[in-house]
Structure formats: structure tokens, C-alpha cells
Amino acid sequence: MINIITALQCEARPLIDHYRLRGNAKQSAFRCYQNDELRLVISGIGKLAAATATTYLASSDTQTSSGWLNPGIAGHADHAIGTPLLAHKLIDAASEQQWFPGIVIPAPCASETLTTIDRPEAEYRPGTMIDMEASGFYAAASRFQSCELIHSLKIISDNRHQGTDQITEKNTTALIHDNLSTIDAIIDELQTLAHQQNRIEKAPIESDAFMAQWHFTTYQQNQLRGLLRRWHALNLPAAPDPNNFSQLTTSKAVLKAIKEHLDRQPVHFYEANR
Amino acid sequence: MHRLIYIEEAVADHPRTKAICARFPRATKVYCKHYGEVFNRKGQNFRLQKQNPALILAHKHKNHVLNAPDGYGIGGQRNYYFSHMLNCLYDCRYCFLQGMYRSANYVIFVNYEDFQQAIVDTAREHPDEALWFFSGYDCDSLAYEPVTNFTDEFLPTFSQLPNANLELRTKSLQIRTLLNTEPFDNCIVAYSFTPAALSQALEHGVPSVEKRIEAMVKLQQHGWRLGLRFDPMIYQEGFEKDYQQLFEQLFSRLPAESIHSVSLGTLRTPKAFHQNMVNLYPEEKLFAGRFDEQRGMITYAKELEEQMTHFCYDQLMQYIPQSLFFACTPPE
Numbered sequence: 001m002i003n004i005i006t007a008l009q010c011e012a013r014p015l016i017d018h019y020r021l022r023g024n025a026k027q028s029a030f031r032c033y034q035n036d037e038l039r040l041v042i043s044g045i046g047k048l049a050a051a052t053a054t055t056y057l058a059s060s061d062t063q064t065s066s067g068w069l070n071p072g073i074a075g076h077a078d079h080a081i082g083t084p085l086l087a088h089k090l091i092d093a094a095s096e097q098q099w100f101p102g103i104v105i106p107a108p109c110a111s112e113t114l115t116t117i118d119r120p121e122a123e124y125r126p127g128t129m130i131d132m133e134a135s136g137f138y139a140a141a142s143r144f145q146s147c148e149l150i151h152s153l154k155i156i157s158d159n160r161h162q163g164t165d166q167i168t169e170k171n172t173t174a175l176i177h178d179n180l181s182t183i184d185a186i187i188d189e190l191q192t193l194a195h196q197q198n199r200i201e202k203a204p205i206e207s208d209a210f211m212a213q214w215h216f217t218t219y220q221q222n223q224l225r226g227l228l229r230r231w232h233a234l235n236l237p238a239a240p241d242p243n244n245f246s247q248l249t250t251s252k253a254v255l256k257a258i259k260e261h262l263d264r265q266p267v268h269f270y271e272a273n274r
Numbered sequence: 275m276h277r278l279i280y281i282e283e284a285v286a287d288h289p290r291t292k293a294i295c296a297r298f299p300r301a302t303k304v305y306c307k308h309y310g311e312v313f314n315r316k317g318q319n320f321r322l323q324k325q326n327p328a329l330i331l332a333h334k335h336k337n338h339v340l341n342a343p344d345g346y347g348i349g350g351q352r353n354y355y356f357s358h359m360l361n362c363l364y365d366c367r368y369c370f371l372q373g374m375y376r377s378a379n380y381v382i383f384v385n386y387e388d389f390q391q392a393i394v395d396t397a398r399e400h401p402d403e404a405l406w407f408f409s410g411y412d413c414d415s416l417a418y419e420p421v422t423n424f425t426d427e428f429l430p431t432f433s434q435l436p437n438a439n440l441e442l443r444t445k446s447l448q449i450r451t452l453l454n455t456e457p458f459d460n461c462i463v464a465y466s467f468t469p470a471a472l473s474q475a476l477e478h479g480v481p482s483v484e485k486r487i488e489a490m491v492k493l494q495q496h497g498w499r500l501g502l503r504f505d506p507m508i509y510q511e512g513f514e515k516d517y518q519q520l521f522e523q524l525f526s527r528l529p530a531e532s533i534h535s536v537s538l539g540t541l542r543t544p545k546a547f548h549q550n551m552v553n554l555y556p557e558e559k560l561f562a563g564r565f566d567e568q569r570g571m572i573t574y575a576k577e578l579e580e581q582m583t584h585f586c587y588d589q590l591m592q593y594i595p596q597s598l599f600f601a602c603t604p605p606e
């Protein structure tokens with residue numbers, strides 16, 4: 001799953017059209033759109049709104065790993081209008097807090113520092129993009145997800161030569177629309193990473209069958225998942241089957257029996273192991 | 275090729291920072307106050323980062339030389355390690371670094387002179403004793419040589435300190451500087467090995483056993499003294515044959531007189547690191563076998579450890595005198 005937070009409807013519009021996202025009428029706190037792979041929330045302006053919308057989306061995310069993207073427009077003193085830039089360093093101007101999203105994906109564009117300000121400023125800050133949401137988005141998303149899966153992608157909307165007064169809803173939509181291929185490439189890469197992680201983190205398929213037969217405490221459920229993962233890692237010929245332990249009456253005895261079974265298994269690395 | 279190079283503001287103008295950055299002209303430079311902001315923060319995934327690690331250039335402020343952990347030495351009474359680099363180019367599935375660090379990014383501390391001074395000071399504190407300094411604890415000593423220039427920078431320090439022995443511990447073929455340097459007695463180039471099949475399965479990105487042997491032969495011909503490290507020994511069913519073959523392969527190519535020391539230790543990882551490693555690679559066969567906990571370390575079952583150690587020790591004694599052998603297992 002990819003979760004997308006935009007500040008404005010005009011930033012979201014090209015994405016809603018491109019990904020054929022449908023409005024989700026059940027969600028009333030924010031305007032939400034989604035398809036099977038993507039969810040988009042329009043947060044409104046400001047870092048607080050962005051953080052709230054991010055948390056709102058995270059609270060209903062059922063995946064252990066999802067990609068998070070905050071596409072939008074930003075100013076920069078020197079970069080040309082329409083340039084897409086990933087944020088490699090985020091600064092919250094008010095608190096001076098900093099974050100460093102790890103760029104593991106082969107990003108299709110250059111990267112830049114991004115500073116989030118609370119109020120519009122008359123002058124551009126040197127060497128950084130400027131926006132009003134990213135620090136809120138990042139601070140919230142990084143509570144739920146590792147940093148490699150969270151990115152802000154900004155399209156330069158104003159600079160020293162063409163100021164904020166010339167930004168309109170129409171040209172904002174056009175800026176996002178013109179960079180859909182870049183956004184798409186990043187979403188693709190994030191999706192690949194998130195899928196990889198979900199495959200790794202997924203509970204073994206037999207966990208439910210074991211839990212249906214015996215009562216496992218939360219701690220024991222973790223133990224069970226760990227043992228079943230070991231079982232699969234060993235490539236044993238027979239899959240774990242609760243029926244083979246049906247004579248045991250307690251979850252503790254089941255865990256012990258699985259562990260003893262696994263401890264007796266030979267380990268050999270000759271088959272391909274990656 | 276690194277996409278990003280994080281640079282501590284304090285070392286932005288350091289000549290070594292500039293030289294390293296010049297090797298990556300297309301990398302974007304990102305400045306930070308302290309490398310820990312990037313390297314140590316929570317919410318990072320080592321496995322994901324390992325796909326495309328960034329480089330971090332930093333200044334090491336203190337603890338340039340540290341006491342080596344128990345079991346790390348090769349017969350010396352005073353054992354130290356120093357780490358000009360954190361993390362490794364290679365990706366050995368048993369490597370404790372992946373359990374110890376939150377980040378897979380490479381950190382290079384560019385203030386080599388402070389490490390060198392600390393080494394000189396430590397050696398002078400104990401003028402009548404033989405000291406050992408290990409450089410391959412938090413990284414492979416040689417693997418990133420083209421970028422770090424480590425041997426070129428550090429060999430002269432040791433060549434002038436007769437009571438300070440240096441162990442370069444490596445699996446790398448980056449031996450050009452060593453082959454261009456006059457060998458001296460107090461430097462050992464120690465190569466780590468697991469049998470070829472295990473290496474293929476578990477030591478991702480590491481040069482083959484055969485290639486490492488070729489590198490050792492060249493070093494020996496040039497006059498460097500060599501170490502052999504079978505630490506960790508990795509278990510698989512029929513390990514006897516694997517290790518027997520490995521020893522045969524090694525000692526048929528390396529003259530016994532070129533060997534300075536041989537050490538042996540079974541797989542052991544601090545419990546917390548082991549759990550992190552299992553969480554990162556739950557599908558990994560290495561972690562799926564039987565392990566026990568002994569004194570805060572996750573190890574193979576004691577009887578298996580003993581079986582492996584005795585077998586390999588007996589085999590090694592066919593090739594080397596007992597005086598060259600050192601066990602890596604920490605004292606009980």
C-alpha cells in the first residue's frame with residue numbers, strides 16, 4: 001500500500017485522475033481517495049494538518065509496511081520552475097528539528113533540503129526548498145514506518161524570478177501533472193520496497209490454524225510465529241500442521257514440541273539460499 | 275557509487291573529505307551536525323539500506339583506541355581495536371554489525387591522525403610489552419581501500435612502532451598498497467574463511483575462497499606474514515568434510531612458514547544483536563537451526579561447539595604447529 005498526503009485539492013487532482021482513485025465517502029475527517037494499491041488524503045495547509053492527516057491514514061493502514069509519499073509544490077530561490085526534487089533532509093524551521101530520509105530507491109530525480117515554515121516568508125532561504133507541510137508529514141509518518149519508505153517529493157512552483165504571487169490552482173495542477181512520470185516512478189519503487197518488507201514480515205500462513213486450535217498469549221503468538229518462520233527457513237519437506245500436535249493440550253506444550261522438532265533438524269546450505 | 279554523502283559540517287573542509295567526495299562526483303552532499311543524526315536514529319531498516327548504502331563522513335572525537343573484546347586476541351596480553359570505518363561493503367549473513375547498528379550506511383572517520391596519535395600514545399604507555407591493534411572489528415580492514423586509503427595512511431604508523439602489532443582482518447582482494455609496501459614484521463594480514471559452499475550461501479558480495487587464497491599467495495610472495503581466521507565457524511550437516519576440504523585447499527597453497535597465526539571460533543552473537551538479525555532475515559536458514567544462550571551470547575549448543583572446535587583443531591594440527599593456534603572463544 002502507498003499512502004499519499006497532499007495539502008491541496010489542486011495538487012491531488014492529477015493523481016486522482018492518473019491512478020483512478022475513488023472518493024471514500026466513509027471517511028469524513030479528511031477528503032480521502034483510494035484504489036486497491038494507493039490511498040490519498042488531502043490534508044489542508046500547514047504542518048499540523050499534514051501530521052494529523054498522516055496519522056489519520058496510518059491508523060487505518062492494515063499493512064506492516066507501506067510506502068508514504070508527500071508530493072506537492074515548494075519554493076526555492078534558484079531551481080527552475082517545474083523541477084522535481086526529493087527531500088534528502090527535512091528541517092522544521094520553528095523547532096529546528098531535522099530528519100534525514102534514507103534514499104534507498106533509485107530515484108528518478110535530484111534531491112534537495114526541504115525546510116517547512118509556519119508562515120509565508122518574504123525571502124527565500126539559501127540552499128533549501130520551502131514548504132508548509134513536510135515536517136508534519138515526516139514527523140508523523142516516521143512513527144509508523146522506517147525512513148526508507150517515507151519521502152517528500154516537491155515540484156518547484158516559485159523562485160527568485162517568479163514569486164508565489166503567480167501560483168494559481170491551475171498551474172499547481174499543471175506542475176503536478178507534468179511530473180506524473182517522476183511521481184509514478186517513485187511510487188513504483190516504494191511499492192516494490194513495501195512488498196519486499198511485507199513478504200518478510202508476513203506471519204506464516206499456518207499461524208491462524210495453530211491459534212484456532214490452542215489459546216496463545218500475545219507473547220506466545222510471537223514465539224509461534226518465530227518457530228513457524230524457522231520451520232519454513234529450514235525448507236523441511238512437510239509443512240507445519242497443527243494436526244500433528246493434536247495430542248497436546250496446551251499452547252506451551254505445542255511451542256515446546258515444535259521447538260524440539262526444529263532443534264533436531266539438520267541444517268544444510270547447499271540449495272540456493274537467497 | 276553512492277547517491278548521497280552525508281558530511282558532518284565540522285569536516286566539510288577536511289582534505290580527506292574532499293578527496294573522498296572527489297571519487298563520487300555525482301553524489302549529492304548532505305550536511306549534518308553529527309553523524310549520529312543520520313546513523314543512530316531510530317526507525318531505520320538495515321536490510322533496506324544495505325541495498326543502496328550512503329556514505330557518511332565524520333569526525334571521531336574520543337575513544338580512538340578501545341580494548342578488544344575477550345577472545346579477539348592472538349596470544350597477546352594487551353589487545354586493542356580501532357575503527358576508522360563503521361560497516362562493511364560485504365554482506366555476511368552472520369555479521370554482528372547488522373544486529374549492532376541501526377543503519378547500513380558506511381561511516382568513515384576522516385581524522386585518521388587522531389587514531390594514529392592514540393595508537394602511538396598507547397604503544398608508548400607500554401614500551402616493554404607487545405601490543406596488538408586490530409583494525410577489522412567494525413568493518414573489513416581492506417574492502418573499502420580505494421576510498422579510505424587506509425593501509426597507505428596507517429602502515430607507516432605501525433612500521434615505526436616495533437612494540438605495536440597490527441592485524442588487518444579481511445576478506446578483500448584490495449592488496450595493491452600492501453604489494454607496493456615493504457613488509458614489516460609487526461603487521462599481519464589475516465584472512466577469514468568459511469568453506470566455499472557456506473561462503474556462497476552466506477557471504478554475499480565476498481570474493482570467492484579461491485580468489486582470497488590467490489591474494490594471500492601474492493602477499494606471502496611479497497613477504498607479508500599471514501593469519502588465517504576461521505571465526506565464525508559455521509555449522510551445517512557434514513561440516514567435517516567442508517572444513518577438511520577448506521584446510522586442504524588453504525595449506526596446499528600457503529607455505530606453513532608464511533603463517534603467523536591461525537584462530538578458530540564458533541558462531542556467537544550477543545543476544546540482542548542476534549534477535550535484531552533474526553528480525554531482519556526471518557527466512558534465513560543460518561538462524562533457523564538450534565541455538566542456545568550462554569552468558570548473554572547466542573551460540574550453537576555446547577556439545578556441537580565442542581565437536582566443531584575439536585574436529586577443526588585436530589585437522590589444523592596436521593598442518594601447523596600448536597604454537598600458531600589460538601582459540602577465539604572467550605574464557606568461561
Ligand code: SF4
Pocket residue numbers: 361362363364365366368369370371412413414445
Ligand atoms: S566481511 Fe566481516 S565485517 Fe564485512 S560483512 Fe562480512 S563479517 Fe561483516
